[in-house]
Amino acid sequence: QYGISPHDKIDFRIEGDRIVLAVVKTLRDLRGVVPSRGGDPALERGAAKEAVGRRVAGEMT
Template structure:
């Protein structure tokens, strides 16, 4: 698929590509350069990932969050020793 670069350096991503990569208005994309090619990569945020992982059975969001905070704190303590 071809797209034209405007005088401002902008391009339109063809609808078929946007649909395939699930790119919506105001989404961010990254261009990765590999061997003389530019690869378009959608950038996902934490908000995009919200709700994709269910808490363990018998636990709550607050409990999972506390467990994660404790693990990070422990790693920081170990790195500082």
């Protein structure tokens, strides 16, 4: 009904007096959710992709 399925990653956003739920499908969807350490964006993106890869590999075992 709401376009949200089991195991979906959900972003909770506050917009005024409302809470908006959004399904997160890509790293780009998460932009701004995790604070930057002020480093090189390409290195941070690579580190995030590695972390996602490790998590997915762990879910497959």
